[in-house]
Amino acid sequence: MTLLSVLLLGKTADAACTKYCDSGDTLSGSTCTSTVTASDNCPSGFSPSGGQCVDADARCSGLISTEFSNPGECCYGTKKSSVSTPSGPSCFPEHGGPGGFYCSTSSTSGCFSSTRTPSSCPSGSTADGNDCVRGLTYTCPSGYTRSGTTCTDTYAASTITTSTQCNRASPATDGCKWCSGVSACLPDAASCPASCLVMPQTTCTNIPSTCQWCSAIGVCQKDSIGCFASCLIATADSSVCDASTSCKYCTAIGVCQPNAGICYPTCLAATTESNVCDGSTACKYCLTPGSIGVCQPNGGVCYASCLAATVEANVCEGSTSCKYCSTSGSIGVCQPDDGTCYSSCLAASVESTVCGGSVSCQWCATSASIGVCQPKAGTCWATCPPATEDPLGSAVCSPSQSCKWCPGAAGGVGGIGVCQVNTGTCWTSCLSATTDPSYADVCGYSTECKWCP
Structure with missing residues (x-):
C-alpha cells in the first residue's frame, strides 16, 4: 500500500493517525469515547449480592421456623444441635439437650439461643426468603451517560x-x-x-x-x-x-x-521578458534609459549607448532599442532603432561619432584632417587640395566638413577640378588660381592645371 492510497481521504473524515485520545479510549473520526462499568450502589444497611441489595438483618438473622415447635418465629443467636428423644428432637437440658429454642425448616434444624417475631421489611424493600431485598442502583462518573451497567x-x-x-x-x-x-x-x-x-x-x-x-x-x-x-x-x-x-x-x-x-537558452534570448532575466541567477537586465534594454550575463557589460554596443553585434541586435548595421550593406555599427544605417563610410560623415564607432570606418577629424569619414584603409588628408588625388576623388571632398569640390573643365577654362577649402575660391582658370593663398597646392593638385615654379 502506498502513502497516497493510505491517505487519500474525503474531507468529511480525518486521515488515519492524525488524532489521539486518552489511553484506553477509542477513536472514531475526530471523536473519542471513554467507557467504564457503572458503580452498583445499595442503601445503608444493604449489601450487593446476586444482582440486588440484601439486608440480612432486616427480617431475620437466623431462620424462620416452619415445622414442629416455634413455627413462624425468627430463631437466631448461637445455634447448637438438638438431641433425639422418643417424642422427637429436643433442646431441653433434662433430655440431654443444649438448651434454647428448637426451630426447624424442611432443610435444617437446630437449637437457637433466642427467638422473636420476624419484623417486616423496610419501606422500599421486599421479603425474599429470610432477607429483605431491593434493586441495585447504578451510577456513572460526572459527564458520563449510562446504558444498563455501562x-x-x-x-x-x-x-x-x-x-x-x-x-x-x-x-x-x-x-x-x-x-x-x-x-x-x-x-x-x-x-x-x-x-x-x-x-x-x-x-x-x-x-x-x-x-x-x-x-x-x-x-x-x-x-x-x-x-x-x-x-x-x-x-x-x-x-x-x-x-x-x-x-x-x-x-x-x-x-x-x-x-x-x-x-531561454541564453541571457540574450531572455531579453523579451525582462522580469525573467532579472529573476534569473545567471543574468541581469540592462534597462533603458541608462542602457540599451538587453539581457546580459551577470559578467556582461551594460552598454550606455547603442554605439558602445558595436563591439558585440549580437547584443546590439538582441536589444530592445538598437539595431546592428552590418558590414555587408553598411559600415558595421550599432545604431538606435531610429538611426540610419549608412551605406558607406563617406555617407556617415554627417555623424562623426557613428563613423568613429563603426568597425569599417575612421573619422578624419578637422583638427588634423578635413573632417570626413573614410574607410579604415583610406587616407586622412591633412588639407583639402591633396584630397583631390583620393581614389574616390570628389566623393571624399564633397562630404568633408572643411572642403568643397571645385569641378574642372577642359583646359581649366571654367573650372580647374580641385578640392578646395570651404572658404577658398573655385577658380575658373589655371591662371587665376595663381593668386590663391595656397596657389602651389591648389594649382598642383588640380586635375586641369600644373604648377610652374
Missing part, C-alpha cells in the same frame, strides 16, 4: 503534533509511526516522506505536519520557508521549483518558469 463519555480528539502523541494512546494510535522528515504521524503501512516536497496535495493538506500546501505554485513546502507567490520567486530554491506541479526549472539561465513558460 457508562460512556465522548469528547473531541486532539490533533497529533509531536512524536510522543503519535504512539502514546492505545488503541487510538495503534498502527501509527512518527515520520521525522515531515514531523507527521502516519500509518505504519505508509512510507515516510523524505521531505514536504514529495508529499501530494491530499497528504500535505490533510495530515498535521511541519508542511503546508502552497496553491500559487502547487507544491508542499515547509512552514518555516513560507509559500513562494510565483514560479519566478521560487527561483530562490530550485528544488521547490522542480517539485512544483505548476513550474519548471530552467538550468540554462537559472530561473523558475511556469510550465507554459519558455526556458
